Amino acid sequence: MVAVPVHSSDKLPPAVLPVVSRDAAERKSSPAAAAMSKKGVCVAISYMACAVLLVMFNKAALSSYNFPCANVITLFQMLSSTALLYALRRWKIISFTVQASQTALTNTPLIVPFKTLVHTLPVAFSYLVYMLVSMESIRGISIPMYTTLRRTTVAFTMVAEYIIVGRKHTSHIVACVGIIILGAFIAGSRDLSFDFYSYAIVFTSNITTAIYLACIARVGESSGLNSFGLMWCNGIICAPVLLIWTAFEGDLGVTLEFPYFYTSGFQALMVLSCAMAFLLNYCVYLNTTLNSALTQTICGNLKDFFTIGFGWLVFGGLPFDLLNVVGQCMGFMGSGLYAYCKLKGK
Numbered sequence: 001m002v003a004v005p006v007h008s009s010d011k012l013p014p015a016v017l018p019v020v021s022r023d024a025a026e027r028k029s030s031p032a033a034a035a036m037s038k039k040g041v042c043v044a045i046s047y048m049a050c051a052v053l054l055v056m057f058n059k060a061a062l063s064s065y066n067f068p069c070a071n072v073i074t075l076f077q078m079l080s081s082t083a084l085l086y087a088l089r090r091w092k093i094i095s096f097t098v099q100a101s102q103t104a105l106t107n108t109p110l111i112v113p114f115k116t117l118v119h120t121l122p123v124a125f126s127y128l129v130y131m132l133v134s135m136e137s138i139r140g141i142s143i144p145m146y147t148t149l150r151r152t153t154v155a156f157t158m159v160a161e162y163i164i165v166g167r168k169h170t171s172h173i174v175a176c177v178g179i180i181i182l183g184a185f186i187a188g189s190r191d192l193s194f195d196f197y198s199y200a201i202v203f204t205s206n207i208t209t210a211i212y213l214a215c216i217a218r219v220g221e222s223s224g225l226n227s228f229g230l231m232w233c234n235g236i237i238c239a240p241v242l243l244i245w246t247a248f249e250g251d252l253g254v255t256l257e258f259p260y261f262y263t264s265g266f267q268a269l270m271v272l273s274c275a276m277a278f279l280l281n282y283c284v285y286l287n288t289t290l291n292s293a294l295t296q297t298i299c300g301n302l303k304d305f306f307t308i309g310f311g312w313l314v315f316g317g318l319p320f321d322l323l324n325v326v327g328q329c330m331g332f333m334g335s336g337l338y339a340y341c342k343l344k345g346k
Contacts, residue, residue, distance in 0.1 A: 040290045047283035048303030054276040055138065061269050062139050065260050069251040070135040073163035075242045076270060077131075082235030084278060086111075096229030111244045112225065113147075117233055119223050123215045124125055124237035130212040131203070132242075137205040141198040148187045148324075151180050151331050154208035154298065164214040169294065172341045179334030187327025216288045227285035234281075291342070298338045 006205060061067045088094045094113055138146055154177045161167045169177075188199075220230055246252050260266040287299060 027338040034139055037290070040287075040295075043283060043286045044295065044299045045216065046117060046279065047287050047299050050276050050283055051299075051303050054273065054280050057269055057273040057276060059138055061273065062135075065266055065269070066172060067256075067260070069246070071132060071242065071246050071249070072251050072255045073270070073273060074131045074135050074244055075189050076240070077274050078235050078239040078242060079272040081231060081278040081281065082239055085232045085235065088228070094228045096170070096226065096232055097224055098226055112229060112233060116223055116225065116229075117237065118300075120219055120225070120230060120233040121237065123212070123219045123230060124234045126208065126212040126215045127234045128238040128241065130208040131238075133201065133205045133208050137198070137201040139198075141195065141202065145188065146202060148184055148328060148331065149199065150206060151184045151335075152203070153206040153209050155181055157207050160210040161217065161292070162212035164211075165217045167217070168245055170341075173338065174336035176334050177342060179337065180298075180331050183327045183329070183330025183332075183334060186330060187324045189327075202264065213284075213288055216285060217292065218291050220285065226263075227282055227289070230285055231278075231281055295342060298335055298342075 058073065060072060061073060067073070089096060118292060121285070141149075158174075158177060161169075216230065220227075223230070225233065255261060287295065
């Protein structure tokens with residue numbers, strides 16, 4: 001592949017939608033937590049709103065409609081996100097790189113160079129595993145317990161960040177994480193609907209989430225791609241793999257024969273799920289690179305307050321237990337303390 005010279009006149013106009021710059025790299029290895037910017041706070045709140053809605057839509061499809069193919073939902077989300085990114089890029093609403101060159105990008109069949117695609121392989125494959133496991137993890141467990149167990153992701157994320165990125169955290173942050181984990185174990189200790197398989201899948205999802213976020217923090221800062229570029233690479237790499245897998249497993253045939261597949265209600269649910277998945281992935285990239293992988297995980301804990309409330313009202317599935325309530329409150333308290341420490345730069 002021949003490199004195309006970049007001239008100032010070739011540069012794209014600024015992207016309409018916000019993207020992540022390389023300024024985030026300055027916070028890579030600083031052990032002292034930096035205070036969150038206003039933009040970082042807005043991104044964190046946006047992520048939480050999208051995450052709550054996506055869990056509700058996916059839970060409705062898998063449980064209320066009893067849709068048997070979680071992988072197909074993931075495939076639909078990938079294909080729709082990739083198609084939307086391509087359209088936005090062609091219309092010059094967004095760019096895929098920090099310093100985009102229109103000539104270089106339009107002369108590249110995959111819009112980003114092949115070398116860059118290879119560089120993002122760790123993010124892409126960790127994303128694929130994360131998506132597949134996360135989708136399956138919500139099927140056999142109530143939403144309140146699902147969100148409770150997902151809070152233990154913070155421990156895995158801290159370890160993954162230290163190993164992959166080399167980021168250290170202050171004693172205040174470690175203490176907040178400890179409160180969250182303790183609350184999760186207390187809440188789950190008396191779960192009357194305990195199912196070993198469901199619990200194992202959720203903990204596997206926590207591990208894959210931690211690896212995925214740490215890979216974003218590392219590869220995203222060195223690839224030269226912004227949030228949209230990383231999402232595009234994920235779609236280009238993962239969608240064909242997942243398409244072949246679902247066809248081989250027979251999930252596509254099962255989907256076409258699904259009795260509710262052609263009903264307006266189920267189709268509307270799929271459209272909303274795909275839209276929320278696109279917005280959620282965008283917010284995850286922004287939040288992880290603007291703030292940190294651990295901040296992204298803590299935001300996932302904070303949004304659980306709303307997820308648990310809606311899940312309890314809409315889907316039910318968790319008997320009342322005092323220890324469960326105490327554990328939930330400890331988790332929220334730990335998440336709130338973490339947010340306070342980040343805002344104050346402690």
